[in-house]
Each structure stands twice: as structure tokens, then as C-alpha cells.
Amino acid sequence: MSVTLRVLLLVAALFTAGWILHKIRKLKVKMEDAIFWMIFAAILCGLGLFPQVTYWMTDLIGIMSPANLIFLIIIFLLMEKVFTLSIIVSQLEDKISVLSAEIALRSHAVEEKMKICDGENHDINNNENEEEKDGTV
Amino acid sequence: MKLLIMIPAYNEAENIERVVENLIKNFSQYDYVIINDGSTDDTRKICARKGYNFLDLPVNTGLSGAIKSGMRYANYYGYDFVLQLDGDGQHDPVYIQSLIDEMERTGCDIVIGSRFKTERKPLNSRMIGSQIITTAIWMTTGGKYIGDVTSGMRLFNKRMIKRFGYDMHYSPEPDTLAYLLNSGVKIKEVQVKMYERTAGVSYLDFKGSVWYMMKMLFSIFLFQWFRKRIKE
Numbered sequence: 314m315s316v317t318l319r320v321l322l323l324v325a326a327l328f329t330a331g332w333i334l335h336k337i338r339k340l341k342v343k344m345e346d347a348i349f350w351m352i353f354a355a356i357l358c359g360l361g362l363f364p365q366v367t368y369w370m371t372d373l374i375g376i377m378s379p380a381n382l383i384f385l386i387i388i389f390l391l392m393e394k395v396f397t398l399s400i401i402v403s404q405l406e407d408k409i410s411v412l413s414a415e416i417a418l419r420s421h422a423v424e425e426k427m428k429i430c431d432g433e434n435h436d437i438n439n440n441e442n443e444e445e446k447d448g449t450v
Numbered sequence: 451m452k453l454l455i456m457i458p459a460y461n462e463a464e465n466i467e468r469v470v471e472n473l474i475k476n477f478s479q480y481d482y483v484i485i486n487d488g489s490t491d492d493t494r495k496i497c498a499r500k501g502y503n504f505l506d507l508p509v510n511t512g513l514s515g516a517i518k519s520g521m522r523y524a525n526y527y528g529y530d531f532v533l534q535l536d537g538d539g540q541h542d543p544v545y546i547q548s549l550i551d552e553m554e555r556t557g558c559d560i561v562i563g564s565r566f567k568t569e570r571k572p573l574n575s576r577m578i579g580s581q582i583i584t585t586a587i588w589m590t591t592g593g594k595y596i597g598d599v600t601s602g603m604r605l606f607n608k609r610m611i612k613r614f615g616y617d618m619h620y621s622p623e624p625d626t627l628a629y630l631l632n633s634g635v636k637i638k639e640v641q642v643k644m645y646e647r648t649a650g651v652s653y654l655d656f657k658g659s660v661w662y663m664m665k666m667l668f669s670i671f672l673f674q675w676f677r678k679r680i681k682e
Contacts, residue, residue, distance in 0.1 A: 334676045340618045344625075344673045345665045351672065408509045415508030 314364045314379045322361030322383070330354040353390055360386070453550070454529040455482040456520035458513060459537030463492040469539045470502050477543045483523055484537065487516040514621040521606075521615030532606045534622070541603040545642040549605040558636035559610050560627075562596065563603030567641040571597070579663055583624045586670045591631040597639060599624035610635070619677060625669035633679040 333350040336342040360367060360383055367379045376382050455473065459466050466484065473482050483503050486493050488510035497504040505519055517534065524532045533549065535541050541563065549561045571577045583599045604622075606614065614620045619629075631637060 334673075337619070337673055338676050338678055344619060344669050347673065348664065348668050351668065411509050419508075 314367060314383075318380055318383070319361045319364060322357050326354040326357035326361065329357065349394060356386070356390065451531065452529045453480050453531040453533060453546075454520075454524045454527075455480050455533045455535050455543070455546070456517070456524065457482060457484045457535050457537045458487060458516040458520065459484055459489065459493055460487040460510065460513075460516070461489045461491045461493060462537040463489070463496055465538045466493055467496055467500065469535075469537060470497075470500070473543060477546070480533075480543075480546065481529070483520060485516040485520045485523075487511060487513075514623070517622045518615055521611050524611050525615050529611070530608050532611055534602060534604045534606070536602040540644045540646070542643065542645070545603070545640070546605075548640050548642075549603075552638050552640045553605055553607065556636065556638050558638045559607050560630070560635065560637045561605040562598060562601050562637065562639045563605075563642040563644075564596075564598035564601055564639035565642065565644055566597030567639040569641065575659075579659060582663065583666055583670070586667060587624065587628045587631070590628055590670055590674070594631050594637075596624070596627055596631075596637065599627065601644075603642065603644075613680070623666065623669075625666050625674065628670045629674040629677060632674065 329350055333342065333347045333354075337344060337347055364379065367382055371377075371379045371382050374382070376385070455477075457466075457469065462469075470482070470484065473480070481503075483505060484497055486497060486504055486506045488507050494504075494506055496502075497506075505523060507516065507519060511519075520534070521532060531550070531553070533546055535543065545563055549563055552558070552561045571581060580598070580600055584596060587596055587599065588594065600623075602622075614622070620626050627637060
């Protein structure tokens with residue numbers, strides 16, 4: 314494993330952690346969603362600091378180059394994130410459709426109620442007018 | 451002074467009537483609002499039929515979403531204090547007065563109705579989790595002790611209403627307590643007795659509990675140091 318790769322891993326880890334913590338400070342991300350990125354950064358950091366672990370795992374699985382294993386680990390982690398994100402997006406879409414349906418339903422109910430009220434007012438006014446007419450005649 | 455009792459309710463059809471009838475009959479001096487958090491059972495129907503005062507959230511937003519709605523309601527109608535009371539009947543409104551007294555006496559911002567202010571915690575898996583969080587708070591706040599960190603019976607003053615209603619990170623969870631203690635907010639506990647829930651189930655299963663503990667520990671030990679501190 315080259316020194317360049319190890320340095321790159323450490324830089325990436327630092328950048329990820331710093332960036333997500335900055336986003337927490339700016340109220341742009343919920344803390345529970347930042348946990349994944351902190352763990353991600355910790356793993357990158359570990360891979361950069363302890364190449365022996367990577368060598369040991371490459372031997373174990375039988376991959377030629379340690380660098381490939383590192384890419385594989387990162388790809389797996391990111392795939393997991395994409396997978397959960399995709400599920401969350403589905404749920405959010407469903408929630409939005411339920412939300413708009415509910416808003417439409419409720420505003421419909423309010424408008425119907427107002428129509429009925431208006432109708433009653435009209436009737437009252439008409440009756441009054443008719444009575445007046447009756448009176449004048 | 452205007453106090454609002456906020457009752458977050460998610461699928462509490464079996465309990466809500468008992469809880470609210472008790473409030474209406476015996477504690478009519480307080481206003482209340484039920485936050486129906488997108489329940490899938492008859493919670494909404496019961497509230498509507500009985501003519502209770504309730505906010506009906508169209509989709510489930512989780513406890514922190516429900517609390518946020520309640521806090522915004524309180525802010526909108528100009529309440530000075532909010533008391534959070536669970537919809538499952540665990541909390542006895544008899545203790546509300548002692549929470550208010552404690553707030554007036556000490557001038558603190560949050561009073562927690564605590565099962566473990568003077569009494570010891572029993573030893574079971576749930577309470578071990580609670581003790582870990584208590585210890586985490588104790589370690590990060592320079593020795594401040596909160597016994598019942600997960601208690602859902604809390605009294606908030608106006609300053610806290612604004613913050614809990616409008617800040618993304620203010621969840622009604624113990625990590626917020628740790629953060630608040632470190633930003634100079636005063637939190638007190640008052641010993642109360644709580645009932646076991648008589649119907650329905652708690653929302654935390656094993657997987658949920660592990661995730662919950664992880665969220666709390668990350669937040670208390672790491673994230674809180676990066677959050678902005680509001681100095682007033």
C-alpha cells in the first residue's frame with residue numbers, strides 16, 4: 314500500500330468528519346444522519362493508519378492488491394448508504410402523497426362547510442326580503 | 451400565567467379517553483392540546499367524537515415532530531409554560547403543581563417529573579440504558595446529575611418553548627438535556643410516581659433500543675461540542 318493512498322485516506326477521513334460536523338453546526342443535517350459519516354470517516358482513518366489490517370484481510374479473502382480491497386470496502390459502505398437512502402426516499406415520496414391528499418381532503422371539508430354556511434345565509438336573507446316584500450304589498 | 455398541557459399521542463386509542471377525561475374533570479384550570487401524530491388506530495376518531503382540543507398531524511412524524519408541533523402551538527397562542535404529558539396514562543397530573551412550584555422557586559427553565567430523584571433505579575435492561583445516559587450526562591456536564599433522563603413528563607418555560615419549536619437539533623431526548631446543561635440552561639427534577647402503562651405497547655424494541663443508545667451516546671459525547679451555544 315503506497316504512502317500516497319494512506320495519506321489520501323487520512324485526508325478524506327478528516328474532510329468527511331469536518332464537513333459533516335460543520336453541517337451539524339449550521340443545522341443542515343440531523344445528528345442521527347451524521348452517525349454514518351462519522352463511522353465512515355473512522356473506517357477510512359483506520360485503513361490509513363493501520364495498513365497491516367488491510368494486508369491481513371487481503372490474504373484472508375485472496376485479493377491481489379490491498380488497494381483493491383480498500384476500494385471494495387468503500388464501495389460496499391457507499392452502496393449500503395445508497396440503498397438505505399433509496400428506501401428513505403420512497404417513504405418520503407409516499408408521505409408527501411399522503412400529506413397532499415390529507416390537505417386536499419381537509420380543505421375540501423372546510424370549503425364544503427363554508428358553502429353550506431353561505432347557503433344558509435342566502436336563505437335567511439331571501440326570506441327576510443320576501444317578508445319585507447310581503448309587508449310592503 | 452398560561453400553562454398548556456401537551457399530550458403527544460401515537461396509537462393511544464385505548465388510553466387517550468381516560469387520560470383526557472381525567473384532565474377535563476379534575477384539572478380544568480389548565481388548557482390542554484392532544485397532538486395526534488398520524489395514528490393508524492382510532493385516536494383521531496375518539497378525539498373528534500368527544501370534541502377534545504387536538505392537533506391532527508396527517509402523517510407520523512415521530513415524537514420530536516409531535517413535540518415540535520405542540521411547542522409551535524403553544525408559541526402561536528402565547529402560552530408561558532408547556533407541560534408534556536404522555537398519552538398512555540403513565541403520568542399523574544396531580545404532580546403538575548409541584549413541577550410548577552419547583553420552577554417558580556428555583557427559576558429554572560426545565561423541570562423533569564422524575565422517578566429517580568430520591569428513589570433508586572431498579573435493575574433491568576431498560577434502567578441500565580437509562581443509567582448509561584445519566585452517567586454520560588454526568589461526565590460531559592461537569593458532574594450534573596439527572597436521574598430520570600427519559601421521563602416524558604417535563605415542564606418547559608417560554609424560553610424553551612421557542613427553542614424546542616424552531617431548532618432542528620432540539621429533540622425531546624436526553625442528549626438535548628446534556629447540551630442545554632452545557633449552554634447554561636437550568637434543569638431540575640421533582641420526584642413523581644408513575645404508573646405502568648395499562649394498555650398498548652412501548653415503541654422501543656431491541657433493535658430500536660440499540661440504535662437509540664447509539665444516537666444518544668454519539669450526540670452526548672461528540673456532536674454536542676460542535677453545536678452552536680446560544681448565549682443569552
